Amino acid sequence: xxxxxxxxxxxxxxxxxxxxxxxxxxxxxxxxxxxxxxxxxxxxxxxxxxxxxxxxxxxxxxxxxxxxxxxxxxxxxxxxxxxxxxxxxxxxxxxxxxxxxxxxxxxxxxxxxxxxxxxxxxxxxxxxxxxxxxxxxxxxxxxxxxxxxxxxxxxxxxxxxxxxxxxxxxxxxxxxxxxxxxxxxxxxxxxxxxxxxxxxxxxxxxxxxxxxxxxxxxxxxxxxxxxxxxxxxxxxxxxxxxxxxxxxxxxxxxxxxxxxxxxxxxxxxxxxxxxxxxxxxxxxxxxxxxxxxxxxxxxxxxxxxxxxxxxxxxxxxxxxxxxxxxxxxxxxxxxxxxxxxxxxxxxxxxxxxxxxxxxxxxxxxxxxxxxxxxxxxxxxxxxxxxxxxxxxxxxxxxxxxxxxxxxxxxxxxxxxxxxxxxxxxxxxxxxxxxxxxxxxxxxxxxxxxxxxxxxxxxxxxxxxxxxxxxxxxxxxxxxxxxxxxxxxxxxxxxxxxxxxxxxxxxxxxxxxxxxxxxxxxxxxxxxxxxxxxxxxxxxxxxxxxxxxxxxxxxxxxxxxxxxxxxxxxxxxxxxxxxxxxxxxxxxxxxxxxxxxxxxxxxxxxxxxxxxxxxxxxxxxxxxxxxxxxxxxxxxxxxxxxxxxxxxxxxxxxxxxxxxxxxxxxxxxxxxxxxxxxxx
Numbered sequence: 183x184x185x186x187x188x189x190x191x192x193x194x195x196x197x198x199x200x201x202x203x204x205x206x207x208x209x210x211x212x213x214x215x216x217x218x219x220x221x222x223x224x225x226x227x228x229x230x231x232x233x234x235x236x237x238x239x240x241x242x243x244x245x246x247x248x249x250x251x252x253x254x255x256x257x258x259x260x261x262x263x264x265x266x267x268x269x270x271x272x273x274x275x276x277x278x279x280x281x282x283x284x285x286x287x288x289x290x291x292x293x294x295x296x297x298x299x300x301x302x303x304x305x306x307x308x309x310x311x312x313x314x315x316x317x318x319x320x321x322x323x324x325x326x327x328x329x330x331x332x333x334x335x336x337x338x339x340x341x342x343x344x345x346x347x348x349x350x351x352x353x354x355x356x357x358x359x360x361x362x363x364x365x366x367x368x369x370x371x372x373x374x375x376x377x378x379x380x381x382x383x384x385x386x387x388x389x390x391x392x393x394x395x396x397x398x399x400x401x402x403x404x405x406x407x408x409x410x411x412x413x414x415x416x417x418x419x420x421x422x423x424x425x426x427x428x429x430x431x432x433x434x435x436x437x438x439x440x441x442x443x444x445x446x447x448x449x450x451x452x453x454x455x456x457x458x459x460x461x462x463x464x465x466x467x468x469x470x471x472x473x474x475x476x477x478x479x480x481x482x483x484x485x486x487x488x489x490x491x492x493x494x495x496x497x498x499x500x501x502x503x504x505x506x507x508x509x510x511x512x513x514x515x516x517x518x519x520x521x522x523x524x525x526x527x528x529x530x531x532x533x534x535x536x537x538x539x540x541x542x543x544x545x546x547x548x549x550x551x552x553x554x555x556x557x558x559x560x561x562x563x564x565x566x567x568x569x570x571x572x573x574x575x576x577x578x579x580x581x582x583x584x585x586x587x588x589x590x591x592x593x594x595x596x597x598x599x600x601x602x603x604x605x606x607x608x609x610x611x612x613x614x615x616x617x618x619x620x621x622x623x624x625x626x627x628x629x630x631x632x633x634x635x636x637x638x639x640x641x642x643x644x645x646x647x648x649x650x651x652x653x654x655x656x657x658x659x660x661x662x663x664x665x666x667x668x669x670x671x672x673x674x675x676x677x678x679x680x681x682x683x684x685x686x687x688x689x690x691x692x693x694x695x696x697x698x699x700x701x702x703x704x705x706x707x708x709x710x711x712x713x714x715x716x717x718x719x720x721x722x723x724x725x726x727x728x729x730x731x732x733x734x735x736x737x738x739x740x741x742x743x744x745x746x747x748x749x750x751x752x753x754x755x756x757x758x759x760x761x762x763x764x765x766x767x768x769x770x771x772x773x774x775x776x777x778x779x780x781x782x783x784x785x786x787x788x789x790x791x792x793x794x795x796x797x798x799x800x801x802x803x804x805x806x807x808x809x810x811x812x813x814x815x816x817x818x819x820x821x822x823x824x825x826x827x828x829x830x831x832x833x834x835x836x837x838x839x840x841x842x843x844x845x846x847x848x849x850x851x852x853x854x855x856x857x858x859x860x861x
Contacts, residue, residue: 188234188835200229217855224851231844236835245825247285247317250309251275252302254323254353256294257773261324261443263799264353264779268322271351271802275320278805285317285807285822299328299772302784303335317822318347318793318814320805324779325352328772330787338791340810340823347793347814347822354779355799359388361395361438362446362775366416372423374455380419384411384435387776400432400752403761411435423455427689430763432725432752443777448751450765459487460527460686463518466492467534467565471662476532478665479678489518489526519544527686528557533659535565536572545575552580553649557685562623563659564590582630582646582655585623594618595637597658597672603633605739606712607691608645608680617669619660631693631712645684652685696720698755698764705747705764707732707755708740716741717758725751794820 189196203225210218253272259265272289279287292305306319316337338346364383372378384395392414399407401421411417421431434448462480466473473492480488519540523529529548536545552558560581565571567587572578596618603609622636630646636657644655664672684691693712698705707720719731726749734743734757747753747766755762768774785795794815796803801818808814808821815821 188236190232190234193233196229196233200226203229217858220851220855220858224848224855227844227847227851231839231841235838237838245284246312246315247822247825248311248315249279249285249287249317249822250306250311250319251279251287251289252305252319252321252323253289253291254300254302254321254327255291256300256326258294258300258324258326258777259353261445261777261779264324267353267799271322271353271798274802275322275351275805282805282807282822284824287320294773297772299775300326301329302327303329303331306337307335314341315825316346317825318349318791320349320351320820321784322351322353322798323784324354325350325781325783325785326776326778327784330783334787334790342810344810344823345791347820348788348791349793349815349820350781350784350788350795351798351802352779352781352796353799354797356797357388357780357782358442358778359386359438359440360442360446360776360778361386361413361435362777363397363433363435363449364775365433365449365451368451368453370452371454371456373458374423374426375458377420377422378453380421380431380433380451381416382411382419382433383416384413386413386438388778388780389438395438396436398432398434398436400434401429402763403754421453423453425689426455426457426687429453429455430752430765432765434751442779445750446774446777450750450752452765457485457527457686460485461487461489461525462528462530462682463526464488464490464530464532465534466490466532472561472659473532475662475665475674475678476530479675480682483679491518515540515544519547523547523551524554524556526551526556528559528682530559530561530682531572532561533563533565534560534572535568536570536575540575542576545572545577549577549580549648552651552653555650557652557654557682557687559654559656559681559685561656561659561661563621566623580646580648580653582644582653583623583625583628583641583657585657586626589624589626591622591624591637591640592620593637594620595622596669597642598635600632600635602631602712603643605710606631606633606645606693607710608684608693609633609643609677610739612673612677615670616672617664617667619658619663621658621660623657625657643681652687654681654685694760696755696757696760696762698753698762700747700753700764700766703746703748703766705732705745705753705755707734707743707762709734709742709757709760710740711758712739719743720755720757723754723756725749725753796820 203222207218207222251272253268259268276287276289279285288309288311290305290309292300292302294300302321302323334345338348340346362385364385366381366383368380369378384397386393392412394410395413397409397411399419423429431451431453432448433451437444437447464476464480477490480486548558558580560572562585566573566585567590572581573584578584597616599609599612599614622642624637624640628641628644630644632641632644634643636642642657646653661674664674680691689695693710694714695710697708705722709716709720719733720743721729722732722745723729732743732745734741750766753764755764781795788795792814794803804819806819806821807824810823814823
């Protein structure tokens with residue numbers, strides 16, 4: 183505000199009159215005249231009014247303002263009617279803002295699903311607004327934000343030192359409670375046949391009273407188990423791991439009365455069962471090129487304990503060297519083939535010619551080892567047609583091929599996959615452009631699964647199941663040529679890896695298997711059934727028990743099917759006696775940790791800013807513009823501060839001395855003067 187004069191008479195005249203009045207008053211008072219001072223004051227009051235004193239104010243106009251409307255679209259907003267409430271409230275706030283002059287309200291929808299929970303303040307910080315025009319923010323949320331700062335962000339501190347409001351509109355009717363199940367610890371791997379310990383805790387959020395809840399445990403097709411658990415207290419659960427591969431363990435807890443959501447009352451633990459150190463016995467009949475390939479493959483696998491023997495001198499060797507002079511380790515046949523044979527997961531006979539090395543009793547032990555669940559791989563060369571061949575022992579009962587004495591074929595050929603081999607997990611996907619071999623065996627009898635062809639289309643790689651065990655037979659000793667790059671080489675390492683792990687019953691290499699997984703809300707089912715008849719549909723059971731069929735279609739020997747799978751929990755798929763389990767993977771587990779609508783997380787910052795905290799389940803507060811320095815919230819409204827600036831060249835003035843006041847003052851002074859003269 184400034185002061186100015188608007189005289190009604192020339193300034194020189196007003197000044198002259200004022201000087202004459204003051205001079206006359208001084209002279210009269212010197213002569214002893216009474217009342218002169220009061221008459222002078224009356225004249226000066228009139229002269230003051232005639233000089234036209236006034237106050238000049240600049241004309242202030244509101245400046246454009248920008249505010250933010252942040253709408254929470256995270257996963258927790260899908261609970262109940264929160265999304266519908268948020269949409270209704272956002273529409274009303276935008277409508278109110280459209281009626282306020284100079285205000286531009288920018289709407290920002292903040293999605294979740296990033297793996298880091300809800301990030302509302304990150305969206306506030308990154309919003310692009312004109313510099314110096316920010317007036318505040320309105321946040322529509324359930325109140326569960328995961329990037330709340332320890333103090334009010336700098337954006338909410340105005341240039342004049344006053345804070346700008348952060349209004350919090352909560353999509354509910356009041357503080358809520360929620361029960362959640364937390365997996366505190368679980369090992370990602372466990373050894374098959376042993377137990378695994380899972381530590382869990384049940385929390386009642388929004389309640390300080392500990393209660394008892396019922397925990398239900400489900401694993402595969404086994405009957406569900408239940409146990410009582412105290413909320414707020416960690417508890418260990420011990421479960422057996424019965425098979426290799428992934429095991430899904432479903433955990434769920436009984437609901438809390440009136441809780442916000444049941445979504446975090448359950449969880450699924452994934453445990454991969456692995457075998458303990460795999461023990462492999464490799465017996466090479468005579469030193470050969472192929473045993474290097476086997477040793478290199480098996481020694482490179484850290485999960486394999488390899489026991490390797492090469493028969494350098496058979497009992498029939500005819501030389502005069504005394505046994506006491508031989509620096510050879512005796513072949514421990516009794517220890518390996520009777521006492522410890524069941525400790526091996528796989529036995530490999532590579533070019534092995536018995537030649538009275540093993541009595542038939544031990545050959546029978548090896549056959550029984552396979553029938554009882556063991557794995558046997560035989561790589562056969564010319565020794566298979568000579569005296570002392572394995573075909574002349576009791577082991578022949580479990581071999582998938584028999585070779586006649588004239589069954590050796592010596593000429594170049596390129597191994598190829600059979601129709602079954604193109605779809606069988608052991609050989610599927612192997613590049614078919616392979617280098618040549620030069621020797622193979624032509625069996626006169628064979629059975630089992632024929633995966634590779636040799637010369638003239640004869641079987642080259644045979645797989646068979648015997649009792650609970652498995653047998654594989656490679657009718658050539660030329661595999662080592664691929665490791666040397668002969669004719670371009672071939673996938674010897676991958677083939678032998680798959681072959682050995684199939685013999686040790688690796689679940690991913692089963693030719694008849696059913697698998698299921700859930701990705702992006704879709705249940706994907708695959709059925710591998712090399713050489714077998716498959717039903718046209720599978721049956722899917724949802725976590726809530728609803729059962730429905732799923733049609734499968736065949737592509738490149740693999741059957742596929744998919745369907746929507748939005749429920750959390752364990753889904754089971756059954757087909758032709760096989761069963762598979764799947765569960766959706768949470769992409770943002772932080773969102774599920776607390777599903778309450780609450781003011782406890784963000785309410786403190788809102789109040790610190792001078793903003794409101796309102797539950798908008800029933801009613802939305804009105805949006806107003808208010809002057810800076812006044813309250814920014816009321817019982818049914820929320821405000822944004824108005825910023826003003828002076829309009830260049832425009833002012834507004836107001837008289838400081840009204841005419842009636844000057845006249846009244848002059849009359850009073852004159853009356854006092856007359857009164858003084860009479861006394």
